Amino acid sequence: MSTRLLPAGFILATLFLHACGESKKKTPAQDAVKAATVNTAFESNPPIATSINVRALKEPINGNNVLLTATFPRGVIKDNLHAIVVNDETLTLRDDGSEGDEQADDGIFSIAINEDLNALKEDLIATQTANVDKLNRKEHLFRWSGRSATVIDNQVRETNVRNLDFEKGAVINPELFKLIPDPELRERSLMITDLGVIEDPTRTFNPCTRKGDPDGVWTFGHLITQMANTPATGISVNTFLQSWLEKWMAAQIINGDNVAARTNIFSVVILPWLQASNPGAIINTGNWKTFKFNLSLAPFRLLAIVNRLDLRGNSGYKISNAGEGRFVFSVLGTNCNPLRFTTILEYGIPKRTCKELHDFAQQWWDLKALVPGTPAYNDALQKITDQFTAAGTSPSKPNGSSLNQLRTNEIALARPWELREFKIGEKGLFEEVTVKQEPALKFNRLSGATLADQQVLAVYANNNEPDILNQTYVVPDIEPISVLNFLGGKSQMPVPAHFWDAATAAGPARITNDTVRHILSVNTCSGCHAGEAKTSVGNLINDPAGIPHASFLQIAPQPFGTKPTLSAFLTGDPSQADGLFRVTDPAGRPTGSPIQWTFNDLARRAEDLQLLLKTECGKSRLVGIVRALSFRPLNFTH
Incomplete structure (x- = not known):
């Protein structure tokens, strides 16, 4: 209701x-x-x-x-x-x-x-x-x-x-x-991790105990099948999967950035899955593509279903970007325990009119009156997710899939922690692409960048100061002043306290504005997952069971039967009177009195959802005009 x-x-x-x-x-x-x-x-x-x-x-x-x-x-x-x-x-x-x-x-x-x-x-x-x-x-x-x-x-x-x-x-x-949003929004309408949802026996499957529905609509296998859309594309799900998994098997150059092979993908993911799918078969790196994956045995556990309508554009000018809906999975090891390896399926929302957007947001909102895990709640949630996960929901995109990108975050294959990004290409198969809003690692002082490379980062930051402060910048493939490949082919955390910065001494290689440095850093995947949001050190403050939150993960995997833990960047710090999680500027800026950045991202998303329904696509011209002239989209990837 x-x-x-x-x-x-x-x-x-x-x-x-x-x-x-x-x-x-x-x-x-x-x-x-x-x-x-x-x-x-x-x-x-x-x-x-x-x-x-x-x-x-x-x-x-x-x-x-x-x-x-x-x-x-x-x-x-x-x-x-x-x-x-x-x-x-x-x-x-x-x-x-x-x-x-x-x-x-x-x-x-x-x-x-x-x-x-x-x-x-x-x-x-x-x-x-x-x-x-x-x-x-x-x-x-x-x-x-x-x-x-x-x-x-x-x-x-x-x-x-x-x-x-x-x-x-x-x-x-x-x-x-x-309006101060209702607290139920966070767990029921924005970041859904309730065991009754992520282990729903009619929609998910445990490949280890073989309990649940192997064809459930929230299983990794079903979602991949919908992306391949074989009846329309002629591409088998097996070929589609291979096009993704094979990317780790060889080194690549992406926008001039060397992305080294992580061949352990074979022993950690590919081989165990194929052996379980083809008992007794002799499988090796030379012949693995001749075997088929049993999708019901996909070594993935659903961790969260996530509402990211907050990533939409300003509907006062067009609705081509209505935000995202996301499925977050952990990759499972042979003992069925979660590896330090997450896979995120990030779907664009195929809504193109204000009424469609408003009605869709209302469906998310209405979940807060229902109890997660009950048939009524899970049925209502599936009616939402089917709108962006089903084959053919975005006819103009490759394969007719609404997928924007698939991202991975892992240290299970090699060190250091690494994030990658994949898209469905024009040929209907996965292509590995640049990681958005993150320059190549070689430009970061913390990664041993030369002074000349640090200067490239600083020049970009200083020349784009207004846009960065306004959150309207987009990190380009090529830095226009130096004419160098700039956007990274992967995102890595070489050290636990990793963040983004150029030279510390005054000069052309220094980012002059403290807030610009922070925004540029926190909007990278590696900065947000590491020292800029303090996720790299983990935290216990939001976990009532006292389970440690794994570093470099905003949503940390746990074994079946246990809810995943969320970072304090997402939940805020309930020990603080205002509920905000405080992180002292990792670059120590300004010197002598560094800024304390304050986070509670689920509170931000809740306010945004409520404002969307209150001020956008309603009956009032006046309120709609005010919203259109004041809403600034967020160029975030996470």
């Missing part, structure tokens, strides 16, 4: 009125509005308004009673018309001195809309009241800068939304719409 998004009395569906129709007679300005087009590049890197003001109009404009104005940094929007999509409707903000815009080309864009401002104020008051009630129960609300949090409890208490004067014009802070 669904639950309400918000407590009774302030659900947004009761808040807003339908927009009035335009007058029949069109002005030249209105014709210009019709011609405005959405810049779809803004989906991943949108212009963010520095302020948004809402004012009641004394005289309606084309039947609209409210004027919304948004100020942007000069030059960010090149034209004097700015089109956005709200509720699958294209709207145009103007900076041309007409249709309510006071002055042309001043960087202040305007749009006249029809809204019930009294109902808007009532909603904001109800939201603040609910938040204060939760603050009194020792819950917290945060402002997020990337992954790091700042408590804004005092702001929530001190902001007097009752005094908003729309007659004179009122500044609308997008944070006014934030």
Whole structure:
């Protein structure tokens, strides 16, 4: 059964009125509005308004009673018309001195809309009241800068939304719409690790005890079969699997980065699986491709089903990236104990309209009212996962699969810890590709980089400081100044306290901004899994059973019958009053008083899911516009 998004009395569906129709007679300005087009590049890197003001109009404009104005940094929007999509409707903000815009080309864009401002104020008051009630129960609300949090409890208490004067014009802070999320979201709607789910006997299978359903929809074998999509592609599942596993058997050069062979993949994974599948057969490195894998004996244990809608783009400009859904597996050894080897299947969400995205998010939200492991919960969860795991869910992608990428993280094959990334290529088989947002290891001071290579990293960081601070940067294949291969072919943790940095001494090889260094580092796989988020040393603070959390893993495998452990980066630190996990800047910056970075990523994701449902794809133009002009996508890979 669904639950309400918000407590009774302030659900947004009761808040807003339908927009009035335009007058029949069109002005030249209105014709210009019709011609405005959405810049779809803004989906991943949108212009963010520095302020948004809402004012009641004394005289309606084309039947609209409210004027919304948004100020942007000069030059960010090149034209004097700015089109956005709200509720699958294209709207145009103007900076041309007409249709309510006071002055042309001043960087202040305007749009006249029809809204019930009294109902808007009532909603904001109800939201603040609910938040204060939760603050009194020792819950917290945060402002997020990337992954790091700042408590804004005092702001929530001190902001007097009752005094908003729309007659004179009122500044609308997008944070006014934030509501402290229900704690059930974390384990039921975001990071699902309940044993009743990950060991559901009708959907998963234990290859060691042979208990469960070998064809279950959440088994590794079933998911791989759907990716191969043999009826449509003609590619056998066996050939598809081989194209992935063989990548470790030989050295590769990926974007100029040497990715050494890890031939132990044969003795650790390939051989035991094939021997169990073909009893008595003589199998070696020369003939293994002539044998078939029994998919029901796949040596993988499901650890988690993960909602990553937070990785979506800004739906105000396009919905080509609606975030991800993920399955996390551990690889099993011959004794059925989990190896230090995880495999993550990361699927794009095939939703392309605001309504589709909203309805899908609502399905995740509704899980919080159900009990994990019960038939009702598991049935509802499968209805969600089938939408992105089933064959043919993304017809325009290779094999019709919604898979974005498959990532691995292991030290079971060789040292050091290493992460790799694989995609389904145009030929329908796995290709090994660069690890996103992580430069090649040779540019990192901690890996013995030469001063010249450290300078390449520093030049990139310093030249892209605004984009890195805004989290809009994308690490390129080629560093444009040095014209060197830059993006890495693998991600490694050479030392436990690994993080990313260039030279420590002042000069052209030093990253000048402390926060830029941190963001660049924490957004790499190796930095986030190691010293930047302190995952490399493990922690016990979130594990009630006292089970150590394995280093370099955000979701650490455990044997069948035991829930996997989650890193404090994900869960926060419950021993702290604000629940945030604190990590002292591993580079010691600034010198003498290093920053303490604060993490609780599941809290961030919960706030995001709630805001998506409250402010995006709803009935209100005004709230949808505010969200589109304030939502900054996250260029994260993890």
